[in-house]
Amino acid sequence: MSESFDAIVVGAGPAGNAAAYTLAQAGLAVLQIERGEAPGAKNVQGAILYADALERLIPDFREEAPLERHIIEQRMWVMDDESHIGTHFRSNDFSRPPHNRYTIIRAKFDKWFSKKVQEAGALVICETTVTGLLRDGAGKVIGVQTDRGDGAVYAEVVVIADGVNSLLARKAGFRAELAPKDVALAVKEIHFMPKEAVESRFNIRAGQGVVIEMMGKITQGMMGTGFLYTNTDSISIGVGVMLSDLMAQRLTPWELLEQTKAHPSVQPLLEGGEMKEYAAHLIPEGGFHAIPRVFGDGWVIAGDSGMFVNAVHREGSNLAMTTGRMAAETIIDLARAGLPMTAEHLAAYRRRLDDCFVIKDMKKYKDLPDIFHANNQFFTTYPELVNGAARTMLTVDGVDKRSKEKEIFACFRERRSLFGLLGDAFKLWRAFR
Amino acid sequence: MSVPKVEEKLFQNRYVIDAGHPHIRIVDPARCRSGCRQPCLVCCPAGCYTLDAGEVVLITDGCLECGTCRVVCLARNLEWKYPRGGYGIQFKFG
Structure with missing residues (x-):
């Protein structure tokens, strides 16, 4: 392989597929490289698919994508060892098409998505591991090294979408090791x-x-x-x-x-x-502060590789698809304008992200990871206290309700103190506002 | 509660083993012995790291390629690559 492409996309997850699909749709010569036996073979997710991000790429995806179930009910459980207390939200609204969220099985879904990428005209090569980025004397990324054949493939720009570990970005010094x-x-x-x-x-x-x-x-x-x-x-x-x-x-x-x-x-x-x-x-899950530089001379980074996950709302694959699409749209704009894929021009990618929900949402919760790290009572003491409170109130045993309320409040005060309770409320309010 | 062995879980998975080419290597076994709290033993979700006569032993056959061991090895004592294309875990469902 000594061919040259307009763009090389590394990885066939949601970010890589969104990028490759968008680039190929626009008529660019795209090579996508995946290390698994088939697209999806290395990918793991819960998995919830948020319709919106995919709809912007493939508006009629519901007609053919392998979807499991559309979500009509969300339960949040706060648990102690024996109990849970929580909320349910269920709405018949969610039963009416078009549905907003689906469960998916990634191995099936990713194969389908990859088929769409290939139909759009991208060349997809599986069972091939990209081992490094190729750079010219000035440091500009000019292609990738693979573990196949003679290994080197060249392109004007490389979309790094090799996942959370992003060995490529780390090896090239674009990203630090995960903390x-x-x-x-x-x-x-x-x-x-x-x-x-x-x-x-x-x-x-x-x-x-x-x-x-x-x-x-x-x-x-x-x-x-x-x-x-x-x-x-x-x-x-x-x-x-x-x-x-x-x-x-x-x-x-x-x-x-x-x-x-x-x-x-x-x-x-x-x-x-x-x-x-x-x-x-x-x-x-490092949030806003963990996002690395997302573009440079001849490269952009998307999806988990760029740490794009909103842990609070359990959103990741939609951020991956959105960042992949926006990376591709930036590249398409430059290609059409005849501009080189330099850091100066690819900076437009970051500006696109800043202007949409991706960075706005991540910025909103930027302090939350630190607060939870420093305050593990949110994962231990409070779940026990609220479950205990419910158990006390709902056990009918001849004790009057006012005495039960006193007992519950005494429990909270004993475990967290009055200042502790107020402080925790303030911390949460500040982090979520 | 009796906890099933991790091997029983891994048995359900599909692997294409690249015999003789482990993709993770302990760089200097001596550094695992001296002063390291050996978080790899606890954190690896596939139980690839075990202790044998005080020595950390790594067998990558059941590896899920998550990257946990590399991140928790604060001594940076692992050489960690992905398997060659087509080898390693092949998720049926993911």
Whole structure:
């Protein structure tokens, strides 16, 4: 391979596929390189697909994409060891097309997305690992080195979408090594069962789905969350915690997952299912402050490689698709104007991101990771307190309600003190406002 | 609660093993012995790192390619690459 392309896209996840699709649609000569056996073979997600980001690329995706269930109900559970308390939001509105969110199985979905990329005219090569970026004497990226054939392929610009670990960006010095406090490890399993079982357990009809987000003791005092998603005839169950917390204790990730599955609120939902895969993946949760420089001479970076994840709202794949698309749109503009792919011109990519929800949302929550790191009571003390409060109020035992209220307030004051409670409320208000 | 071994979970996964070409290598085993808290033993979700007579042993066959070990190895004592194209974990569902 000594061919030259307008653009090379490294990786066939949501960011890489969005970029390759957009570039190929515009008529650019695109090579996309993926290390898995097929697109999706190396990719892991919960997985929720937000329709909007994909709709902007492929407006009629609902007619052919392999979607599992559209989400009509979201549950948030705050858990202690024996209980959960929380909120449900369910609306018939979410049952009316066009649906807003879907569960997907990434291996299936990514294969479909890649087919669209190929139909748009991109050349997609799998089973090929990109081992490095090629640069000219001035440092401009001019192509990639692969582990196939003679290895080198050249292009005007390289879209780095090789995922959270981004070995490429790190090797080139475009990004620092991930810090344990900026990244979460999520482990998950998929359990298959008849679709009737899924529907009766979650009180849903064919095609409808439920999402459960879990926080509290489920992460054993670590900063993180658990999740349960309903697919057509399977359930994805997982838990994620920050690596800085994981490395400071002795519980392994699979033990943590087993404890999540064994929680009395979760266990009956999984009963009788057949576990068919165990997966793990890092999630870049460092937020706004962790975003590296996203462009340079001959390169742009998109998706997880660029740390684009909104951990508060569990959004990642939509940010990946959006950053991939905007990187591509920037490149298309430059190509059409006959401008070189230099840092000066590619800076327009960052400006595009600044002007849309990607950077606006990440900026809004920029201080939240630090607050949760420094205040682990949000993952331990409070879940126990609120569950205890509900248990006290709902246990009918001859004690009058005013005495119960006093007991609950005394518990809160004893565990967090009056100043602690006010301080915590203030911290949360400041971080979320 | 009896916790199943991680091997029972990994058994459900599909791997294409690149025999003789491990993609992760401990650079200097001596540095794992002296003064390191060995977070790899706890954090690796596939249990690839085990302790044998005080020595950290790495077997990459069950690796899920997540990158955790590299991030928690603050001594930067790992040479960490992706497997050659087409090898390693191939997720059926992801």
